[in-house]
Amino acid sequence: MLRSHTCGELNKSNADETVTLCGWTDRIRDLGGANFIDLRDRYGITQIVFAPEAGEALLKSAQKLRSEDVIKVIGTVQPRPLGQENPKLPTGEIEIRVTELEVLSKSEVPPFTPNQHELPNEDLRLKHRYIDLRRRDMMNTLMLRSKIIKSMRDYFDTHNFIDVETPILGRSTPEGARDYLVPSRVHNGSFYALPQSPQIYKQIMMIAGYDRYIQVARCFRDEDLRADRQPEFTQLDVEMSFIETEDILSLIDGLMAELAKEILDLDISLPLPRMTYDEAMKRFGHDAPDLRFGMEIVDVTELAKSCDFKVFSEPANSGKFVRGVNAPGAAANYSRRKIDELTEFVKGNFGAKGIVWFKVDEEGILTAPSAKNFSAEQLVQIGEAMDAKPGDLLLFLCDDWNVTCRGLYGLRKRFGAELKLYDPNAMHFSWIVEFPMFDRDEEGDRWNAMHHPFTAPRQEDLATLESDPSGARAQAYDLVINGFEAGGGTIRIHDGEVQSKVFSLLGMTKETARDRFGFLLDALSYGAPPHGGIALGIDRVVMLFAKLSNIRDCIAFPKTQKATDMMTEAPGDVDEAQLAELGITIVKPETEEV
């Protein structure tokens, strides 16, 4: 070891010890006759002092040090002079009187420093990630991530789970997200696919009799990025045999309670609240609602049917919906111009036609340009339905179910943040259960699996599965934290007959099913236990526990929105020879005529 101690551990009890420290020079305070340097490593900061007593030469060489030089110093631990302690540092009551200095590595002038107050632009941070990762915040986050993953592993180990690694090079499956493909050299023209999740492997582990499996698994999906989505991400993948929905939920309940306690010292009461998918869509317009605040959606379609205001009555009487939200106390701060902005927001993002709004005045009366279209009684009824109080702003969308859901979800989310309707430190865990088995294909009248084609329907929906597919509910569940889908899973079909029914509803013939999932169907036919599982998005869990607003900040080397790595500049070109070996020719896209 080059060092005897780290920069975070020395205190008064080490007084007079001779120590050797290594680290990066953080802040340098050169007073001419004496030089104070904050020496930094992962563990903390220790002040080292170059005093004239140690010799002119030493002081001179210390004065040549600059930001981010890596040095080794030998010196004695001394209590700081009275009144010179730094209460901000755990090591603040001591300092190191340096007797020897060795520069291990000189640094160029860095484009930014880990201690600066204003964070540089994100592209610069990503390009020089090795400097960004030196920042205390990043170190804390990555250490937190490590701790969370260790807690997860410990929890499942205690519950008798086996950690099994599954292949990264797999086979492309046609359902779901786009695959990342890897060309085969040995089989020119054939490709491996990187796993979107270890879904099929973990089911096969169940069939193989490993009844409790976990894996911290890297997953890959070639889809567009978001603040909470990266093309490669990490899942805590779990699967169990001989269990029902209840077993998975209570297992994960226990994990969440343990994490909340260990990481945040937070007591959460179990079982975590549960809400059906239908209820979530009705009350919040989304299957991952942020339940840290209210502002629920209210359906006033019935009221709207009988009023003279065509914007309300026409959609209401033609099978569409009039639904609204109450933005509490927002009337004063939302001018016509700001409401116009909200209108553009729902038009542009969710395909709504516009917003009908009312402000509630001091007497509790609804006022708006469109109010003249309503009788006084109708306005009162609307106000009551919305639980309107003086100063509130009521916003309505009149459209089909999906547009009202999406638009009001968007408005609710926006108001939640703008009106600070929740404590940003609050943590709300809940389950959304009973997802539909199928949803309608956008183009044709085909059914799509809402989760994946191996998801089991609820027992009580088995009989009507084929007669009423839209009413069939799945044994599927999502864990939602603060409005983020933190995980999701299902109980799987282990019965060949049910599986065939589902395939045929999805428009798959026996032959297609066999072609696509033959190996799994084979496996299922050789003695498959009832099984199910869940996958938690570790990046998102860490983001939420660390109170961050994007998952890039809890990933050491994340990718940009265009899925590039700014540090390594991946993806990059490869040699012609490499391509030739793989039998690949690049077809340049035709340049369009101007």
Next chain:
RNA sequence: GGCGCUGUAGCUCAAUUGGUUAGAGUACUGGACUGUCGAUCCAGUGGUUGCGGGUUCGAGUCCCGUCAGCGUCGCCA
């Protein structure tokens, strides 16, 4: 693919309705300073205003295109 925000010194930002030589803090360079801790003080270097076009007597500012980062919709079983 659509929409939006951002892009000015190494970094973080400013620059009035489009108007003189594009400023400040910090970093950097040099100097002063023996108790600092976001050290202080003095001086200095540092600019293709992302890139390309256009409008104009004149563009950091307006328009068009383009690139990059971020947010979001589509997409993500």
